[in-house]
Amino acid sequence: MAGRWRTWGLRLATALAFVLSCGLGGGAAAQGIESVLRPGEVIEGHAKVEDDCGQCHVKFDRNAQDRLCADCHKDVGRDVRERTGFHGRQKPQACRNCHTDHKGRGARIVMFDERNFDHTQSDYALRGRHEKVECRKCHEPAKRWREAPHDCNACHRKDDTHKGSLGTKCADCHTENSWKEARFDHEKTRFALTGKHVDAKCADCHKDSRYKETPRTCIGCHRKEDDGAKGHKGRFGIKCESCHGTKAWKPSTFNHDQDTKYPLRFAHGKAKCGDCHTGILFKDKTGSACIDCHRKDDDGAKGHKGSLGRDCGSCHTERGWKETGGRFDHAKSRFPLLGAHRDTECKACHKSTNYKEAPRDCVGCHRKDDKHEGNLGTQCADCHNERKWSETAGRFDHDKTKFKLRNAHAAKTVKCDACHVNLRSFRNTATDCLACHKKDDKHQGQLGPKCEQCHGDRDWKVPAFDHRVTRFPLLGRHVAVKCGDCHATPRYRDAARDCWSCHKKDDKHKLAYGTACESCHNARGWGLWDFDHDRRSSFALDGAHRKTACAACHTRPAPAGKAIAEVGTSCLACHRKDDTHDGGFGSRCEQCHYTDRWKRVRPRPGADAAPPHMPQRLALGLPGGSRP
Numbered sequence: 001m002a003g004r005w006r007t008w009g010l011r012l013a014t015a016l017a018f019v020l021s022c023g024l025g026g027g028a029a030a031q032g033i034e035s036v037l038r039p040g041e042v043i044e045g046h047a048k049v050e051d052d053c054g055q056c057h058v059k060f061d062r063n064a065q066d067r068l069c070a071d072c073h074k075d076v077g078r079d080v081r082e083r084t085g086f087h088g089r090q091k092p093q094a095c096r097n098c099h100t101d102h103k104g105r106g107a108r109i110v111m112f113d114e115r116n117f118d119h120t121q122s123d124y125a126l127r128g129r130h131e132k133v134e135c136r137k138c139h140e141p142a143k144r145w146r147e148a149p150h151d152c153n154a155c156h157r158k159d160d161t162h163k164g165s166l167g168t169k170c171a172d173c174h175t176e177n178s179w180k181e182a183r184f185d186h187e188k189t190r191f192a193l194t195g196k197h198v199d200a201k202c203a204d205c206h207k208d209s210r211y212k213e214t215p216r217t218c219i220g221c222h223r224k225e226d227d228g229a230k231g232h233k234g235r236f237g238i239k240c241e242s243c244h245g246t247k248a249w250k251p252s253t254f255n256h257d258q259d260t261k262y263p264l265r266f267a268h269g270k271a272k273c274g275d276c277h278t279g280i281l282f283k284d285k286t287g288s289a290c291i292d293c294h295r296k297d298d299d300g301a302k303g304h305k306g307s308l309g310r311d312c313g314s315c316h317t318e319r320g321w322k323e324t325g326g327r328f329d330h331a332k333s334r335f336p337l338l339g340a341h342r343d344t345e346c347k348a349c350h351k352s353t354n355y356k357e358a359p360r361d362c363v364g365c366h367r368k369d370d371k372h373e374g375n376l377g378t379q380c381a382d383c384h385n386e387r388k389w390s391e392t393a394g395r396f397d398h399d400k401t402k403f404k405l406r407n408a409h410a411a412k413t414v415k416c417d418a419c420h421v422n423l424r425s426f427r428n429t430a431t432d433c434l435a436c437h438k439k440d441d442k443h444q445g446q447l448g449p450k451c452e453q454c455h456g457d458r459d460w461k462v463p464a465f466d467h468r469v470t471r472f473p474l475l476g477r478h479v480a481v482k483c484g485d486c487h488a489t490p491r492y493r494d495a496a497r498d499c500w501s502c503h504k505k506d507d508k509h510k511l512a513y514g515t516a517c518e519s520c521h522n523a524r525g526w527g528l529w530d531f532d533h534d535r536r537s538s539f540a541l542d543g544a545h546r547k548t549a550c551a552a553c554h555t556r557p558a559p560a561g562k563a564i565a566e567v568g569t570s571c572l573a574c575h576r577k578d579d580t581h582d583g584g585f586g587s588r589c590e591q592c593h594y595t596d597r598w599k600r601v602r603p604r605p606g607a608d609a610a611p612p613h614m615p616q617r618l619a620l621g622l623p624g625g626s627r628p
Contacts, residue, residue, distance in 0.1 A: 128176025195246025236281040266318035339386025476523030514558030543595030
């Protein structure tokens, strides 16, 4: 290494000496140095950057040269980075290993051997006939090698007999061995080849080499078979595959039993297609109902004229139109045959072939047997049964009526004629108790017709009456009182509801306090009484008034409808006899006297404090509590 630096140093010294001897200096000196150090002229393509060494070289960094090459030759740099193209497939190496410069303007720094070039190192490997094609056939002289097209159509446009109708992907069918050698896989198309289609020639279906416009329907190729003497003349539509297969056009592969919802049985199996399919198939739908083909039989003299609808198979069979014995199941009709009806002949109810005209109500056939004369309507089956007209026992369910039979009313206990007078009176029979039990009503109609409020259907006797639903609920001692103590007769509403009517003997006040006993007494016990004079009157009792008997103030009898007679609230109302002043000081005795004792007189103002009870009456503004 030291030897190399010495060699470069000697060269540099010699160059500098030469430059100085020539009298060069400044910028010219610098340019002269580069000219001296340059190995030689660059090629013609690099001539424009010859004086700018920095375009290709970086001082003291030899590896930077490859990066600068890729910056100018962008397409080559992209191939190297993406590992594509010729340069991208080569072993990584410096550009100068293959492309050296400074060998003169006419030097060729790209040595390319066309004959020995391995095309597999490019993006387009040559296979088949392409290996023998000359380079100039694909690579035009005025263009770069890399600009040669890769698609088939670019070179073989003149060979495209499809006129571009199949696109530019020729390789989908053609190979490199020969243009005429096609390898098309028909299974990947919308029309896979099966059966005899495999042996068919392409030209049989693809006219004039036009493939995309080739029809995919059977009728597109087989119209001549359909239009022939034995064809369907288009009557069965264009879906030939419904009956025909690809193995052979004949015989037909159509299986009516499996391929349709209408299997052919018995006589239908011998019928010709045209007997039922009279119109254009898939356009004029063939009806699957019997009536669609047998309308003439239904409209005939012995037909039902459409009265039984379209389901002829309910009675008729496929063996023969006239064969109906045992076919019809009357149980699936709106009138199943039960009991004696099973043995009845059809004509007994069906007077004509229009079977729906036959009545379905009992009275339609049994009107002569109706002994109720229409009073019970037409629902004969509610009582009568199919086994025998006269058999009605246990048939009628009375619980489904407005009057259910329970307990003593049960059918085994009470006979029908006990309530229903005759066979015409079964309907609109009165359901109230009095209709049958008027003779048992000891209340003489006073409690109305709703006997069930007290009486039950097990027994006429009353088990327990709830007095809470009346206008006089029983409370306290009243609960244990016997009914007869208040109700002297079964006319229960005659019983009074006021206390005095029953407690006259208990009234020790001799009507002095009226008949409103409940004002003081309660239902728990007659001796338990309580009257809150402070809350229930306008005269609160205080002082000696609390111990005073009621009769001391209430001396007059109470007026009718009131508990007590009105008593004045002034002191003189009760203490007039005690007024020694003979009214000289007015009626406001409380200004001087106290309620705890009449003879106790209030002192002069400021002399003594008022008794403890006086401030209360003064504060309330009650009699005896006003200030002097």
